[in-house]
Amino acid sequence: MRSEDTLANIDVAVLAGGLGTRIRGVLGDTPKVLAPVAGRAFLGHLLDYLSNHGSRRVVLCLGHLADRVTAWLARGDSAGAMDVVCQIEPEPLGTAGALGYVRKELRSGTILVMNGDTFLDADLRAFVASHRLSGAEASVLCVTVEDAARYGRVEVGADSRIHRFVEKAPGTGTINAGVYLFSAAFLDRVIAQGAVSLERDVLEKAPPGTLHAHVAKARFIDIGTPESLAAAGGVIGGRDA
Template identity: 35%
Template sequence: MATDAVILVGGFGTRLRPLTLSAPKPMLPTAGVPFLTHLVLRLREAGITHVVLGTSYRAEVFEDYFGDGSRFGVDLRCVVEKEALGTGGGIRNVASALRADTVLVFNGDNMIGVDLVDFVESHRKTDADVTLCLTRVEDARAYGCVPTDADGRVEAFLEKDPNPVTDQINAGLYAFKRRLIDTIPAGRPVSVEKETFPGLLRSGADVRGYLTTGYWRDFGTPADFVQGSADLVRGVAPSPAVPRPGERLLMPGASVSPKAKIYGGSTIGARTAVGAGADIDGSAVFEDARIAAGAVIRRSIVGNRVTVHPGALLEDCVIGDDAVIGAGIELRYGARVWPGVHLAEGSIRFSSDL
């Protein structure tokens, strides 16, 4: 039986600004390729080849890169939201592009290491109307909780609570019977978590939970983005796009001095140059950057065409495209440097927004 995949990628990615000023969050380089590439290739690997992207912000970036999907081994179509419709509204908006009776829906900023074949088989075996992929977290207070009974039936959708009743949370992956998608109201914003799923429970629909112990991470914040990218490089997170995991990933044309240290799952983008004595740990450096001798970069994202001068220190930072970090500058504590900003040599900065 055929399965369709819907990936919701319409968000603005505000938590990852300034990087998302020039590209949507799912298209930011992650372990050497746009983040969404990892999911598309995993779908192909699982035999799911009809993929629909629910786009909005910078929709043309997805279309230009993926085209019809053929070079990735899938049949891909983009459906554009003209206004923000929320998660449920975004699913309803792509309904006309669906073909199969089983539809997987993904939040486009989550990395989920679940066995997709087993997830689909579980959904069909129980004959559920909707199956939610669930994961456990150490501290569920920041998430909506999803308690289930002994048979895996979802009992409730609970908003963030200081005293969670379960450590099970929504992992951002759902399996729908196709007919259920047509019951979502069209043409207006709908939250699948706050409206669609609670409404299905009230109506007596069979909503199941599927608990995964595989990898899971929301890539929405800079800290999660750099950790997730490093996890992909090191093979902690699964992806066919990273065939040889290791401590570092050098993209074509990257030039790294043999006296530089690149480790912790760092990625060095295409045509980027790294000088002698540079120390780059657990970071993502994009294309055409220049990292000078003695620069230190830890757990940071460095945008396209950025120049980092000798002796600069970046820790837990986001550096926008075309920025220049002067010699001896220190940036820590979540500092963000906006595109094109030049920080003068010798000034010491700890600001969160430059």
């Protein structure tokens, strides 16, 4: 499998409907997914990353300030030859609820889901291969960070299965990087359960050993706070260095 073919037959859902309350003081009326990072909108970096892995179809799960995102896309700032579909939720539905709202647009047997406010330069080819070999219906892309204080840790066994999610604690740790591969059947069960939060209602409640973990060696950043947004350019802007 070549990198440019990795996502050729996998639809991608990008969760980008959050309110961005923690960085509203910095961004004002700019939606978080359009935050300027390394000279361009954050969403442009995400779409280029997906395009470089062969993505052909991306569904943006939008909400707050969605009109700004659709206007940005209409200017043709990014996305190349990809089919980018915008779905705007009528009210905040949560990360799992948003997937239910856009389910009709996700047509592939395997679906890649990713947060719209995080970035890591992981090799998605390795993630997809690992998911397929595992035989699991759901896989979580994980990464080890020096300071896991802001994130819940993930305990991964020797079998590459997630044994449990642990409360936030300082120090080096392996975390959920906010990128997932789900079978269509798994996603349908999540939606049927009426889950609101993908993280709390689905992943953290999954029986131990249900979820496959692929721990990538990659640089990771989220843009959820003013401090992390300010640092994002150093990760994204220097990833080809």
